[in-house]
Amino acid sequence: MKVLIYNELDPKTIPGFAKLQTFLENDDFKSAEVKKVGDNLYRARLNQRDRLLFAHYRYQEQSYALILEFIKNHAYHESRFLRQVSTIDEAKIPVIPSAQMNDAAALVYLNPQQHRFNLLDKIISFDDRQQAIYDLQPPLIVIGSAGSGKTALTLEKMKHAVGDVLYVTQSAYLVNNARDLYYAHQYDNPEQQIDFLSFQEFLESIQVPAGKPVSFPLFQHWFNRHRQGPVLKDAHKLFEEFRGVITGPATDKSWLDRDDYLALGVKESIFLAEERDAVYDVFEKYREFLQDNQLYDPNILSHQYLQQIQPRYDFVVVDEVQDLTNIQLYLILKSLHHSRDFLLCGDSNQIVHPNFFSWAKVKSLFYRQDDLQTGDELIRILNTNYRNSPQVTEIANRILKIKNLRFGSIDKESHYLVESNGHNQGEVLFLQDTTEIRRELDNKTKASTQFAVIVMSAEQKPAAQQHFGTPLIFTIQEAKGLEYENIILYNFLSQEEARYREISKGVAAADLQHDLKYARGKDKTDKSLEIYKFYINALYVALTRAIKNLYWLESQPKQPLLDLLGLGEAQASLQLASQNSSLDAWRLEAHKLELQGKQEQAERIRSEILKQKTPPWQVIDAAFLPALKQKALDGNDKNARIMLFEYALVYEDLDIINSLLKADFKAAKQPDKGLQLLQQKHYSIYSFKKPDAVLKQTDQYGTDFRNVFNQTPLMVAAWMGSTEVIKALFDLGADTEKVDSNGLTAFQIALAQSDRSEAYAKKKLADIYPQLEPTSMSIQVDGRLVKLDKHHMEFFMLNLMIALFYRVMPHKLHYRIEGFTTQDFIDAIQHLPASILPERRKQRAYLSSILAKNETGKDDKHNRKLFYRVMRGAYIFNPKLAIKVEGEWVNIYDLLSIDKLVPQYEARQDWWRADFNAYREKSMAACKVDLKRLIAEKRATE
Numbered sequence: 030m031k032v033l034i035y036n037e038l039d040p041k042t043i044p045g046f047a048k049l050q051t052f053l054e055n056d057d058f059k060s061a062e063v064k065k066v067g068d069n070l071y072r073a074r075l076n077q078r079d080r081l082l083f084a085h086y087r088y089q090e091q092s093y094a095l096i097l098e099f100i101k102n103h104a105y106h107e108s109r110f111l112r113q114v115s116t117i118d119e120a121k122i123p124v125i126p127s128a129q130m131n132d133a134a135a136l137v138y139l140n141p142q143q144h145r146f147n148l149l150d151k152i153i154s155f156d157d158r159q160q161a162i163y164d165l166q167p168p169l170i171v172i173g174s175a176g177s178g179k180t181a182l183t184l185e186k187m188k189h190a191v192g193d194v195l196y197v198t199q200s201a202y203l204v205n206n207a208r209d210l211y212y213a214h215q216y217d218n219p220e221q222q223i224d225f226l227s228f229q230e231f232l233e234s235i236q237v238p239a240g241k242p243v244s245f246p247l248f249q250h251w252f253n254r255h256r257q258g259p260v261l262k263d264a265h266k267l268f269e270e271f272r273g274v275i276t277g278p279a280t281d282k283s284w285l286d287r288d289d290y291l292a293l294g295v296k297e298s299i300f301l302a303e304e305r306d307a308v309y310d311v312f313e314k315y316r317e318f319l320q321d322n323q324l325y326d327p328n329i330l331s332h333q334y335l336q337q338i339q340p341r342y343d344f345v346v347v348d349e350v351q352d353l354t355n356i357q358l359y360l361i362l363k364s365l366h367h368s369r370d371f372l373l374c375g376d377s378n379q380i381v382h383p384n385f386f387s388w389a390k391v392k393s394l395f396y397r398q399d400d401l402q403t404g405d406e407l408i409r410i411l412n413t414n415y416r417n418s419p420q421v422t423e424i425a426n427r428i429l430k431i432k433n434l435r436f437g438s439i440d441k442e443s444h445y446l447v448e449s450n451g452h453n454q455g456e457v458l459f460l461q462d463t464t465e466i467r468r469e470l471d472n473k474t475k476a477s478t479q480f481a482v483i484v485m486s487a488e489q490k491p492a493a494q495q496h497f498g499t500p501l502i503f504t505i506q507e508a509k510g511l512e513y514e515n516i517i518l519y520n521f522l523s524q525e526e527a528r529y530r531e532i533s534k535g536v537a538a539a540d541l542q543h544d545l546k547y548a549r550g551k552d553k554t555d556k557s558l559e560i561y562k563f564y565i566n567a568l569y570v571a572l573t574r575a576i577k578n579l580y581w582l583e584s585q586p587k588q589p590l591l592d593l594l595g596l597g598e599a600q601a602s603l604q605l606a607s608q609n610s611s612l613d614a615w616r617l618e619a620h621k622l623e624l625q626g627k628q629e630q631a632e633r634i635r636s637e638i639l640k641q642k643t644p645p646w647q648v649i650d651a652a653f654l655p656a657l658k659q660k661a662l663d664g665n666d667k668n669a670r671i672m673l674f675e676y677a678l679v680y681e682d683l684d685i686i687n688s689l690l691k692a693d694f695k696a697a698k699q700p701d702k703g704l705q706l707l708q709q710k711h712y713s714i715y716s717f718k719k720p721d722a723v724l725k726q727t728d729q730y731g732t733d734f735r736n737v738f739n740q741t742p743l744m745v746a747a748w749m750g751s752t753e754v755i756k757a758l759f760d761l762g763a764d765t766e767k768v769d770s771n772g773l774t775a776f777q778i779a780l781a782q783s784d785r786s787e788a789y790a791k792k793k794l795a796d797i798y799p800q801l802e803p804t805s806m807s808i809q810v811d812g813r814l815v816k817l818d819k820h821h822m823e824f825f826m827l828n829l830m831i832a833l834f835y836r837v838m839p840h841k842l843h844y845r846i847e848g849f850t851t852q853d854f855i856d857a858i859q860h861l862p863a864s865i866l867p868e869r870r871k872q873r874a875y876l877s878s879i880l881a882k883n884e885t886g887k888d889d890k891h892n893r894k895l896f897y898r899v900m901r902g903a904y905i906f907n908p909k910l911a912i913k914v915e916g917e918w919v920n921i922y923d924l925l926s927i928d929k930l931v932p933q934y935e936a937r938q939d940w941w942r943a944d945f946n947a948y949r950e951k952s953m954a955a956c957k958v959d960l961k962r963l964i965a966e967k968r969a970t971e
């Protein structure tokens with residue numbers, strides 16, 4: 030076998046490496062003492078104490094040992110790759126005598142020139158072009174087709190950055206994805222502090238704007254109600270013009286004034302010169318509409334924020350830069366300490382919004398900067414495609430060639446063809462749009478998550494929905510960024526036949542034999558190039574969504590463009606094997622689509638395939654609780670009392686328990702017994718070893734349905750410590766960010782349970798922690814968004830403090846306002862295993878330092894201002910701290926209620942005290958008034 034080394038490892042620092050390498054190269058597993066310690070994870074013996082961890086792969090019939098980690102002194106528990114395994118008893122594992130090719134996993138690609146490999150979620154061996162870019166210093170602009178490894182390469186380059194780093198892109202889904210790839214296999218780099226932000230979050234990190242960003246549906250709704258005259262009908266086109274032409278390109282003003290706009294050339298607007306006055310009239314009304322409705326336009330806001338943005342990053346990565354406008358990109362680059370420390374990547378062939386993005390405009394941003402004379406030398410191109418089959422890539426390249434021949438190069442930078450890496454073989458089937466073929470396709474594929482239908486426009490969707498039963502039907506705008514094994518293109522060209530005929534005019538099949546030529550556009554007619562760019566890009570994007578196969582149906586199959594693509598004869602028949610996906614696969618698909626913002630398709634999956642229903646019971650939420658209290662306490666209704674008591678037990682709500690005691694509800698005297706009964710009555714299915722009974726409910730009502738007590742299944746499972754249920758819910762994509770009526774997430778509930786029970790902390794938590802822990806938490810301090818990544822101790826301490834608020838704070842409000850101390854944290858974490866919190870993070874000095882560093886008023890660059898110091902060593906939450914809960918900003922003291930803090934009643938009263946309970950209640954009530962006053966005062970200060 031051959032030996033390759035992870036790029037993060039330095040073999041020179043590993044004693045005995047050379048000798049072990051020779052053993053492995055000679056397939057001598059015996060001398061290397063190879064033992065299997067995990068899933069495709071092997072250890073080899075370096076010496077008595079130290080081990081080497083490697084994985085076994087194959088590529089083109091050659092076997093490889095990929096060296097991953099140096100394990101010093103048997104410290105398996107510190108391994109990045111074996112984190113879930115607490116102990117390994119080496120003596121009990123047999124030595125593997127020799128390498129078995131069958132055991133090796135296959136690699137998609139391996140560059141024979143490279144002895145090193147990189148690692149994200151999977152092994153990556155960079156091809157020569159990727160490697161050359163990887164070795165370059167920023168600034169850099171990386172251009173490449175979909176699936177050419179831009180994101181992978183960019184993230185790997187980001188690992189070299191030191192200091193404050195920003196990764197930003199338009200789509201929130203891509204941000205989360207990139208973040209998870211980055212930290213895959215517990216990657217950690219103490220030299221950097223990274224913000225993974227969507228552009229929206231980036232704006233909020235400068236200052237959280239008042240109101241909401243304007244969205245197309247909102248705009249459309251407004252426009253349709255106020256539309257005047259027949260000239261401007263298309264809301265989408267107008268919205269794009271506002272964004273891409275009037276507000277997007279200029280960096281020296283918020284929007285073009287009317288004269289500038291009217292003076293634009295034909296290729297700079299999607300509207301004809303004679304329409305522009307009317308467009309501008311609507312734009313003026315649009316600005317009023319924004320103001321009247323507390324909405325903002327991200328471009329206009331970006332321009333305003335140029336005034337206040339402060340340099341704060343040492344390195345910035347912008348992914349999918351073609352989805353941003355000039356002003357947005359300009360604002361991002363202003364956040365750099367040094368103007369050269371950036372990496373941009375994107376692909377202008379993937380623009381399906383006429384947003385007038387061009388690499389020339391991006392470069393023009395740099396001309397103004399002293400040390401960046403021209404953008405040209407910054408640009409590098411990636412052209413191997415690791416995603417699509419060669420059959421799909423072949424058609425995609427023909428489209429690029431036609432685009433080039435017909436219109437010249439749209440821009441010099443997007444002027445390249447794509448090579449397929451070829452590990453996915455597929456087919457392109459060109460089909461007549463007949464009833465039989467549609468029926469065959471529909472019948473055999475509608476139950477599969479692996480087939481999606483793409484149409485050109487929203488108007489075509491109803492027709493497609495009539496013929497295809499799958500919920501996976503997308504317009505081209507919706508399809509951007511998605512990928513499926515199989516794509517059905519439905520009447521993509523026939524709908525716009527004239528346009529596509531125009532596009533293929535004058536191009537001959539023989540012309541497509543040659544490579545791309547860089548040339549200026551031949552077409553000098555008054556047709557807007559931008560419109561063509563849109564149509565041809567739309568086709569390019571649509572078919573490159575197919576990982577393997579493309580099924581292309583056209584009702585008018587005789588079209589010149591199709592001939593040019595080599596799709597002359599449409600098949601009149603089709604025989605397909607039936608494709609089905611499990612309900613689990615559909616659940617996951619719905620979840621994925623929801624994260625990507627594709628609500629329509631996700632909801633169709635839920636109602637049509639999963640057949641989910643709304644639960645029939647009344648949920649006790651904030652709206653219903655007062656009525657229940659009244660019925661129980663004033664109305665003396667027995668059932669209501671039981672329900673209220675159960676609710677109080679679930680939420681540890683002493684205020685309700687005390688009220689029930691006062692109302693002489695006997696069961697309230699024995700909360701322990703009450704808890705037992707409650708568990709039997711409501712949660713018994715969570716105590717079964719298998720998760721099936723819970724899953725039956727989620728099948729019916731969805732993964733995150735609310736039970737009577739306003740808890741999701743994940744919250745109940747966290748409360749009960751039901752490991753298997755949590756794992757099953759996690760696999761279904763259960764939402765970790767939902768909160769219960771106490772304002773707690775499932776993760777915080779688990780932390781609270783760990784504090785309550787040593788056994789839970791020691792035995793349960795480690796198993797369920799990764800599934801419950803959200804990736805990050807968005808907080809707002811001083812009017813700015815900060816995303817606390819789960820990596821940081823601040824994230825942990827804030828979550829723990831929220832989890833313990835109702836339990837700890839009543840003890841801090843006896844005679845005066847006190848707060849959380851380091852000791853409170855120590856008490857809560859003492860039993861947590863090292864895999865959750867390493868020993869160094871449990872130290873008193875360390876915990877105190879995190880509290881002190883994040884105190885309001887403390888001068889520290891990375892101060893998150895989480896805590897307000899009420900007295901020496903005692904903290905409450907910063908009164909101005911807000912948290913993003915289910916998409917909305919909520920002040921911490923609106924999320925957690927001070928009113929709910931009450932003393933625990935004591936059953937036996939000392940004879941010399943008149944009424945100790947009443948006394949405690951009174952003194953705490955006074956403290957609460959003081960605390961509320963303090964909070965109100967602090968919140969009111971600037």
Ligand SMILES: Nc1ncnc2c1ncn2[C@@H]1O[C@H](COP(=O)(O)OP(=O)(O)OP(=O)(O)O)[C@@H](O)[C@H]1O
Pocket residue numbers: 137138139152153154155156159173174175176177178179180181182376415416
């Ligand atoms: N050299 C390589 N070897 C193996 N896999 C690779 C290599 N380069 C990229 N890939 C894989 O190809 C896939 C596509 O890569 P990536 O998502 O980075 O592409 P992209 O250019 O950012 O695509 P898009 O523009 O669609 O976002 C990923 O799964 C990535 O891991």
